[in-house]
Amino acid sequence: MTFERHIELDGQSNFRDVGGYETIDGRRVRSGQVYRSGRLTKLSDADVERLTGLGIRTVVNLLTEDDVEFYGHDRLPEGVTAVPLPIDSDTATRLANDASHALKSGDFSALPPEINVDIHRLLVHDGLDRYRELLELLADPTRRPLVFHCSHGIHRTGTGAAILLSLLGVPWDTVRDDYLLSNVFRADEVRARLEQLRSLAASANGIKESDVDMTNVEAFMVQQPSYIDASMDEIESSFGSVDGWATAAGVSSDTLTQLRAELLMANAEE
Numbered sequence: 001m002t003f004e005r006h007i008e009l010d011g012q013s014n015f016r017d018v019g020g021y022e023t024i025d026g027r028r029v030r031s032g033q034v035y036r037s038g039r040l041t042k043l044s045d046a047d048v049e050r051l052t053g054l055g056i057r058t059v060v061n062l063l064t065e066d067d068v069e070f071y072g073h074d075r076l077p078e079g080v081t082a083v084p085l086p087i088d089s090d091t092a093t094r095l096a097n098d099a100s101h102a103l104k105s106g107d108f109s110a111l112p113p114e115i116n117v118d119i120h121r122l123l124v125h126d127g128l129d130r131y132r133e134l135l136e137l138l139a140d141p142t143r144r145p146l147v148f149h150c151s152h153g154i155h156r157t158g159t160g161a162a163i164l165l166s167l168l169g170v171p172w173d174t175v176r177d178d179y180l181l182s183n184v185f186r187a188d189e190v191r192a193r194l195e196q197l198r199s200l201a202a203s204a205n206g207i208k209e210s211d212v213d214m215t216n217v218e219a220f221m222v223q224q225p226s227y228i229d230a231s232m233d234e235i236e237s238s239f240g241s242v243d244g245w246a247t248a249a250g251v252s253s254d255t256l257t258q259l260r261a262e263l264l265m266a267n268a269e270e
Helices: 045-053 065-071 090-105 115-126 128-138 155-167 172-185 187-205 215-221 225-239 242-249 253-263
Strands: 027-029 034-037 058-061 081-084 146-149 264-266
Touching: 034 155, 058 128, 090 115, 090 215, 115 128, 115 155, 115 215, 115 225, 128 146, 128 155, 128 242, 128 253, 146 155, 155 172, 155 225, 155 242, 155 253, 172 187, 172 225, 187 215, 225 242, 253 264
Parallel strands: 034 146, 058 081, 058 146
Antiparallel strands: 027 264
């Protein structure tokens, strides 16, 4: 059976398997067990059937209650358990609101390029408890296959995936590449959104579309290696290592042992 990382869905472009990656010690992350995604609010009937075919048992939503109120509830197959694990903080909310205002107003000067780096650094701390709960769910075989997601599958989801893969022993270069796959799978969506934002900014500022400075908004919409690198930089500076982060988060040694036993296999295994 051919391994399929990207799962084609009508209503979500960034749904993918986090398995299949080789670890530093030569093992491999099991596929078909853990998926990362953007929100699942716009799934078609065919998408719901696809999730049923994947055997999804649990969907973890990292969005806040306000996010869910804005975007709507996930559309899931019957029998799937939805687990809300909202990651929120005053600072993160302020940054998100600043970004939202900039995108709605067309004033991209209020959207500094470093905002993505700041968000990823914050998530390492603000998501401490929620990411621990996610890891505990992932270690439980009765909860898998499991999907975890935020709005677009980038910041909150990307940080969670980076922590998981790092704890499993996947090299950081590979973790970074996994993060950047969002640019590949969301390319059409981002291109269309950037054109909408260019038109909005031109209208709001009374200028030609060709004169709109898109530097800041492109930096926000198109992910760079430095964004996810900021997560690991913050982990190492604050906790020493990803294992140190796990200790601070309250992830038990039993959970880590179970997680690795469940999600890692020898490369020779089918």
